[in-house]
Amino acid sequence: MSLYIFYISNFLLLLCLTASVIQSSKIINNKIFTRPGVITLAYVQLISILLTFLILIYLFLISDFNFDLVYFNSHSEKPLIYKFSGVWGNHEGSMLLWILILVLFNFLFALSRGISERFKEITVAVQSIMIFGFVAFLVFLSNPFALNQNNFFDGIGLNPILQDPLLAIHPPVLYIGYVGFSLVFSLAIAGLITKEVDQQWASIVKPWVFSAWAFLTAGIALGSFWAYYELGWGGYWFWDPVENASLMPWIAATALIHCVLILQKRNVMQSWTIILAILTFSLSLVGTFLVRSGILNSVHTFASDPGRGLFILLFIFLILVFSFSLFAYNFEKINKTSSMGLISRGTGIQVNNWLLITILTIVFLGTMYPLATDLLLNKSLTVGPKYYSTTIAPIIILFLFFMFISPRLGWTDTKLYKIIIQMRYLIITSLTITLIISLYFELFNLTETLIIFFSLLLIISSMTASINFNKQNILVRTNLGQNLAHAGFGILMMAVVSNAVYSEERIYNAKVGDNLQLQKYIFSFDKIEQVEESNYNSLKAYFLMKKDGKLIDTFTPEIRFYSNPPTITSESSILHKFFSDIYLVMNVPQDQQSISVRMHIKPFMTILWLGTLMIIIGGIISASIRIGRLNEK
Amino acid sequence: MTNLVKSRLIKFLLSLIIVSIAVLIIIFNLRDNIIYFYGPTELLKNSDKQGQIIRLGGLVSVSSVQNESDSIFYFSITDGDNKIDVKYEGILPNLFAEDKGVVVEGVYMNDGRFIANKVLAKHDENYMPPEVIETLKKSGKWQGE
Numbered sequence: 001m002s003l004y005i006f007y008i009s010n011f012l013l014l015l016c017l018t019a020s021v022i023q024s025s026k027i028i029n030n031k032i033f034t035r036p037g038v039i040t041l042a043y044v045q046l047i048s049i050l051l052t053f054l055i056l057i058y059l060f061l062i063s064d065f066n067f068d069l070v071y072f073n074s075h076s077e078k079p080l081i082y083k084f085s086g087v088w089g090n091h092e093g094s095m096l097l098w099i100l101i102l103v104l105f106n107f108l109f110a111l112s113r114g115i116s117e118r119f120k121e122i123t124v125a126v127q128s129i130m131i132f133g134f135v136a137f138l139v140f141l142s143n144p145f146a147l148n149q150n151n152f153f154d155g156i157g158l159n160p161i162l163q164d165p166l167l168a169i170h171p172p173v174l175y176i177g178y179v180g181f182s183l184v185f186s187l188a189i190a191g192l193i194t195k196e197v198d199q200q201w202a203s204i205v206k207p208w209v210f211s212a213w214a215f216l217t218a219g220i221a222l223g224s225f226w227a228y229y230e231l232g233w234g235g236y237w238f239w240d241p242v243e244n245a246s247l248m249p250w251i252a253a254t255a256l257i258h259c260v261l262i263l264q265k266r267n268v269m270q271s272w273t274i275i276l277a278i279l280t281f282s283l284s285l286v287g288t289f290l291v292r293s294g295i296l297n298s299v300h301t302f303a304s305d306p307g308r309g310l311f312i313l314l315f316i317f318l319i320l321v322f323s324f325s326l327f328a329y330n331f332e333k334i335n336k337t338s339s340m341g342l343i344s345r346g347t348g349i350q351v352n353n354w355l356l357i358t359i360l361t362i363v364f365l366g367t368m369y370p371l372a373t374d375l376l377l378n379k380s381l382t383v384g385p386k387y388y389s390t391t392i393a394p395i396i397i398l399f400l401f402f403m404f405i406s407p408r409l410g411w412t413d414t415k416l417y418k419i420i421i422q423m424r425y426l427i428i429t430s431l432t433i434t435l436i437i438s439l440y441f442e443l444f445n446l447t448e449t450l451i452i453f454f455s456l457l458l459i460i461s462s463m464t465a466s467i468n469f470n471k472q473n474i475l476v477r478t479n480l481g482q483n484l485a486h487a488g489f490g491i492l493m494m495a496v497v498s499n500a501v502y503s504e505e506r507i508y509n510a511k512v513g514d515n516l517q518l519q520k521y522i523f524s525f526d527k528i529e530q531v532e533e534s535n536y537n538s539l540k541a542y543f544l545m546k547k548d549g550k551l552i553d554t555f556t557p558e559i560r561f562y563s564n565p566p567t568i569t570s571e572s573s574i575l576h577k578f579f580s581d582i583y584l585v586m587n588v589p590q591d592q593q594s595i596s597v598r599m600h601i602k603p604f605m606t607i608l609w610l611g612t613l614m615i616i617i618g619g620i621i622s623a624s625i626r627i628g629r630l631n632e633k
Numbered sequence: 634m635t636n637l638v639k640s641r642l643i644k645f646l647l648s649l650i651i652v653s654i655a656v657l658i659i660i661f662n663l664r665d666n667i668i669y670f671y672g673p674t675e676l677l678k679n680s681d682k683q684g685q686i687i688r689l690g691g692l693v694s695v696s697s698v699q700n701e702s703d704s705i706f707y708f709s710i711t712d713g714d715n716k717i718d719v720k721y722e723g724i725l726p727n728l729f730a731e732d733k734g735v736v737v738e739g740v741y742m743n744d745g746r747f748i749a750n751k752v753l754a755k756h757d758e759n760y761m762p763p764e765v766i767e768t769l770k771k772s773g774k775w776q777g778e
Contacts, residue, residue: 362659369663380670380767382688387666391659507724509704559727568727587724596704596724 002066002147009055009145016048016103017135023128026121027193038124042110045131049103053087053096056144060087065152069093069144075157075564078535085168086158092144094171098288099134101172101179105208106131109183115204122193126186137311157564160536166226174219174246178284180212181253185281185323188274192326197274197334202264205277207623209260213253214619220246221612232570232585234505234600236608239385242291244367248360249283255356256280257622258349266346266411270334271327272353278323285316343416348406355399362391389500393447396493400454403486404461423461430456443501451497458490481625485618491611495604504601509594518599521582522546523555528595536562538571541586541595545575557586557597581605668738672768673715676741683741689717689749690736690765698731710735710747712772717741721749734765 023041036044056069060083065071073090074083088094106127110120138144187205191197223246228236237243256276263273289312366383373379408419420427434453443449462483508516516523526542543555558571572585583600670688671679691710698708704723708731709716719737729735729752739749 358655361656365659365663369667382668382670383663384666384668384686387663390666391662507704570727587727598724 002064005055005059005064006145006147009052010139010143012048012052012055013135013139016045016052017132017139019044019048020128020132020135024125024132027125027129029118038121039110041128042107042124045103045128046107049096049100049135053100056093056096057084057087060084063155065155066147067144068146068148071148071152071155073158074155075535076154077564078158078163081165081168082158082163082535085162088171089158089162089167092138092142094175095134095138095142096144097172098175098179099131099138101175102127102131102134102182105179105183109208119190119194119196119204122190123183123186126189127183130182130186133315137315141311155564157562159565160560160562160567160569161230163535163562164226164230166222166230170219170222170226173215173222175288177212177214177216177219178249178288180208180215181249181277181281181284184209184212184256184277185319188277189323189326192274192323192330192334195330195333197263197270198336199264199267202260202273205260206264209253209257209277210619210623213250213257214616214623216246216250216253217612217619218616220250221609221616225609228605229572229574230569232572234503234572234583234585234598234602236605239366239383239388241367241370244363245287245290248363248367249280249287251356251360251363252276252280252283255353258353262346262349267336268346269350270336271331274327274331274334278320278327282316282320285312285319289316343409343414345406345409345411348402348409352399352402352406355395355402359392359395359399362388362395393451397447397450397454400451400458400490400493403489404454404458407465407482407486408461426457426460426464430460441502445501448497448501452494455490455494455497459487459494462487462490481618481620481622483618484621485615488611488614488618491614492608493611495608495611498604499602499608502601502603506599508597508599510597511594516543516597516599518582519601520547521552523584523597523599525597526554531558535564536560539588541597543573543584543597545582555582555584557584559586559588576606578606579603670736672712672765672771673710673717674712674772675768676717677715683743686738686740688736688738688753689719689741689747690734691716691768692765693729693731693733693735695731710737712768714772717745717747719747719749721752723750723752726752736765 019041022036023038023045026038059067059070060074061080063070063074063076063083065074069090069092073093074086078086086093088097106124109127110124112120184205187201187208188197191201220243223243224236227238227243228234256273259269259273259276262269366387370381370383373381405419408423430453433456434449437452438444438449443452465479465483504519506516506518508514510516510525512525512527514525516525523543523545526544528539528541531538531540538558538560540556540558543557544551545553545555553575555573555575557573560569560571561567562569570585570587572583574584575582580601580603583602585598587596587598668686668688669682670690671682673689673691676682676687676689689710691712694709694711694716697716698706700706706721706725707718708721709718711717719739721737721739736753737747737749738751738753739747741747
């Protein structure tokens with residue numbers, strides 16, 4: 001039975017390879033393969049990969065340990081949802097998921113309307129070359145259907161830290177973001193080949209780039225939220241190489257979506273937009289595969305294999321060489337010289353583009369420097385988080401300023417003083433609030449105060465802008481996404497700064513009956529219990545949180561002992577309040593009678609997630625409005 | 634030189650200067666925040682690292698763990714050849730145990746003791762930090778593949 005499945009799935013993969021070869025051949029305007037058409041082939045590509053993916057899911061669900069992948073990553077006693085998510089909790093499975101999304105974007109684009117046939121053919125052909133490369137890699141170098149000769153009775157199991165509902169959806173969401181940029185890349189290459197990178201190109205690209213960006217944002221946020229409650233360190237962002245790997249494409253993509261907007265409105269910055277599209281996709285590849293390759297030494301690295309990293313590096317290298325040669329060859333033909341006013345919205349966006357690239361460089365250097373010293377000098381080192389915060393914070397101030405001012409400027413030359421006079425009440429309000437905040441909380445650090453001031457300015461101006469436009473029905477539709485996302489970013493920055501300044505931590509060694517104090521709260525250690533679950537045993541402690549003698553909430557931090565594979569994890573217990581989170585986590589070190597409890601007050605966490613959510617929703621609104629418009633045409 | 638060439642040259646030089654200043658600032662900031670990793674033997678050779686924040690990794694020596702009060706611990710980290718005494722105040726991770734791999738972050742003091750402010754948490758019982766494996770290989774004590 002297993003052997004049949006092996007043959008069927010590999011046959012399906014080969015079918016997809018063949019379809020992709022024919023699809024790619026259409027990049028040259030040939031007469032040989034006019035049939036089957038683009039859409040038919042796209043169907044074949046999608047269905048073959050979808051079936052392969054379903055087969056793999058099936059194998060995990062029935063726990064067929066004749067397959068290596070299932071044996072190494074699953075266990076018969078695991079809850080159903082983790083058998084399911086175990087499919088992409090490993091290298092081969094996540095590769096297949098990546099390919100499925102690649103094919104899906106290819107398919108959706110092939111079906112979209114209002115695009116010239118030749119342009120569509122080229123885009124799909126470029127996309128199919130990538131599909132071919134990745135499917136070939138899957139079949140020959142990391143086949144998910146490799147069989148073993150032993151009759152294993154049970155599997156090894158999925159790393160318990162990955163057994164979390166959030167981590168079941170985090171990889172797919174993140175991947176939709178990463179892979180979405182593959183289509184944007186294909187569109188950029190098609191634009192270079194047809195030499196048509198213009199306003200129409202921008203309006204074709206827009207919905208795709210916005211939705212990919214929104215998914216990437218959501219993916220990063222989910223990962224960060226998971227790290228916050230699961231890793232038990234009370235932090236949400238550690239400037240860890242893996243986190244940076246997902247942040248880098250996000251920064252490039254943020255620059256890209258704004259360039260696509262300028263291109264659509266003013267027909268300028270063609271080359272720069274193309275460069276950003278190539279850069280974003282390359283960084284997405286780096287993001288996915290550095291994580292999987294095991295090159296990065298990180299808290300998040302679970303499934304890794306150094307050998308495969310080489311293929312990916314080669315692939316990224318080829319993509320860069322190919323696309324930049326094409327760019328060098330054609331860029332003069334796509335560039336149209338038209339000017340923008342010096343003090344205009346376009347200039348503001350351009351400045352922020354440069355600031356984003358600077359931040360990207362900072363993150364890139366910090367992430368790659370340890371890799372380079374390790375490979376070249378055989379010297380291990382890490383870059384402390386302080387490097388990022390101290391270098392990036394001053395740039396964020398400028399960035400927030402231009403985010404605030406640019407949308408208020410016109411596309412042509414605008415008088416700056418007129419805008420400032422227009423905004424005077426807003427500036428005074430923000431200044432007053434900042435002053436109150438800094439006096440009340442004794443916050444006298446210049447950088448932090450400035451970030452709070454400009455964030456407030458951005459939040460208030462974005463919110464009033466969306467209200468002002470409400471009377472004129474049309475404007476509110478185009479600007480709602482932008483204003484929501486911009487206000488969200490301001491809220492996020494304010495929350496990040498205040499959280500960093502006001503977090504508090506207490507560590508206690510506690511026995512049952514102890515009363516522990518954190519600010520005005522008393523925690524009484526009520527009892528400790530042993531709980532047996534299907535896939536782990538756990539020690540559960542009960543802490544009653546009281547304020548002025550009144551019971552407010554019960555905290556139940558846990559320590560879980562998993563047996564397949566043997567691992568211990570600490571589960572935090574968090575009370576989310578609007579203005580601050582209270583966070584408890586415990587540890588039981590060996591040779592010790594009492595348990596260690598760490599308590600955090602984490603201010604503004606809810607607001608931080610709220611800001612992030614606003615950014616995501618803003619992106620989705622911008623993407624969907626554009627899709628709606630495209631269909632109207 | 635025509636005016637156009639001149640103005641382009643000025644623009645180019647100006648942006649070159651700005652970019653180099655930015656890169657210099659970034660690199661200096663990077664250098665200030667680098668945390669080096671050492672094994673015990675390596676650290677003893679690099680006595681000039683005293684007073685800097687560094688990471689130290691190896692195995693927790695057998696029967697070296699003692700606690701002074703609720704949350705102050707003493708243990709030593711060894712690579713088989715040399716060991717360094719560590720003082721740590723805080724919570725030890727669940728998987729901290731004697732004869733297991735560990736990485737600590739802190740300051741190497743003048744008296745040869747290491748004051749740790751972080752014991753890096755690891756997730757998996759069989760997991761060995763790659764740096765520790767490297768360290769053990771250097772001292773010839775590595776027994777894995």
